[in-house]
Amino acid sequence: MTPALSVLDLVPVRADQTSADAVAASLRLARIADELGYLRYWLAEHHNMPAVAATNPPVLISLVAGATERIRVGSGGVMLPNHAPLVVAEQFALLEAAFPGRIDLGVGRAPGTDPVTAWALRHQGPADADETVNQFPQILDNLQAMMAPGGVAVQIAGRRHALHATPSAGSAPELWLLGSSDYAARLAAEKGLPYVFAHHFAGGGNGQSSGEGTAAALRLYRERFTPSETLAEPRTFLTVNAVVAETTDEADRLALPQLLAMLKLRTGAPLTAQQSVEDAELTPVAEAHQGLLEAMRSKWIIGDPAYARKRIADLAAEFGVDEVMVNPVAGAHEGTDPATAPGREETLRLLVD
Template sequence: MPSPALSVLDLVPVRSDQTSGDALAATRSLAAVADDHGFRRYWLAEHHNMPAVAATNPPVLIAMVASATERIRVGSGGVMLPNHAPLVVAEQFALLEAAYPGRIDLGIGRAPGTDPVTSWALRHGAGGVTDEAVTRFPEYVDHVLTMMNPGGAALSVAGRTHALRATPHATSVPDVWLLGSSDYSARLAAERGLPYVYAHHFSGAGTAEALALYRDSFRPSAHLAEPRTFLTVNAVVASTQEEADRLALPQLLAMVELRTGQPLTPQRLVEEAEKHELPSPHHDLVTAMRDRWVIADPDTARGRIEALATEHEVDEVMVHPVAGAWTGTDPTRSPAREETLRLLGLALAG
């Protein structure tokens, strides 16, 4: 099996030495590296009210990244649809596709992407009902697909039929993907004949089962003739294993805090992380995460990624570059994250 194509997932992390503006500048630089090294796509997440994540608004970030790159596909990984009116999502991505035709992906998820209080502000605060939005998720996916179509939708109101289109004169539509970390989205993607991505980088369990369910249940559609999927994985690649291990530590500690319900903070610098004493009960959690992530020198990383692609029968792997930064790093750059992409791109192209 040939080496898989590479793509990027970016949560726009915010380190302890950065402002939100610094983190956005670092993302622009990271996207340029991905564009220059032949990566296939660059996706931006949606998370809210998190001290270490600036990816609160995927459409805004997609516009920023698409304008700073030349050829790479740019998309959402993903838009959490229950947080938004389907028409708003359709309008945003129809405009992005009009501005950057053939380069836009709309990845759609069902999770809240935040804590319960912020979820209330996003949904109830705008007049929505959380449970209803989740329950009606399949219907809302259909609405987005229909309204982005150049033909639009026809709505009957008070005995009259009204045309509803996401944008006046679309000539193309973005690719729409369903994202998930459970069987639910795998089943829905298969039923609707849509491409599907399982969040292997986040959960690490159930990937093979979800992909098998998707492939076995897939129904061809006007959107897609056969199943289409890829794999996501957290990655830190450096010139030596020792350096990769050190650069991975800030994100490992951040994920321990997230998984164990501790207060979240901006991402530590490497030296700050090395001074942190990890409680003994959490050592097994770190070990389990390390085993699922790609933390290695370039040759070892290449072997790990090719093995994952072969195991899960995919021709594309989306890496989430999670390398930290050293004290004194330029706040507007993420050199170790950029180096992860450079080294991986060269290793898999060689």
């Protein structure tokens, strides 16, 4: 069975782009995904990274939802330790009110950034941040209740107070738990929530193949799942990095800028905006890093349309999912219109055409 396809977007920033260009390119990509019939379009949360403009999922979601017609739009995800739960609840309840039935709220427990930026987001020291992480299950319950039409009762100074994310909610966004460890799988199963393992993070020098980590997390989630009021059976999907072009050679070229960017991230090298394909091809890779580069590349879907479609179908069958979320990571050639991302657009088109 051919799985449904969705999109994950980090709003990448190339060396030839401003932040405005990167957002314009992502809005264009979202419209194409909507027209092609993709199921959902999720925006990530990352901070203080020169090559990523996805710093504020709720703002980006409002832009994307307003620029599209039918596709579900959500966060992949909001990093809860960075934000007051009521603020997140209000943001997404308002988004759901504006675009009913189209909003997903994917949340994670990691800060998604460096310690200094994490402190700047919450003005918390390490001990306070650790306490927020420890309280994550209760925060998750409160967040879900705040967005529900009935709201939540909060006990303060011996008195109970009603708290609603919006004054008159007609529906609530769909809550998903995201993670790259067993912790999130266990918690999602316990809470009866849909769950996504960050398969696109996996692979490359951690001593465990991406397949082993993903399979173990999904198996744990399914085995321990407890039905809830909102979900009767386990629900999950797979995330993959993909570059698809008319030929394998062109796909390989378009994948190189992002592979080199991820290599910098993995090896602690200074981060920069994404290179052009031509600049990436002129960039030497240390022999000591060749193995890591190839390990990452082997976990991505890079190739022509026939290969990519089969690979996605095989992965869906291997992990027992009926949906695959594609992170289109193709770079761009020199001279590309800065407000567009042709390689990313072509990846989406060739996967369904």
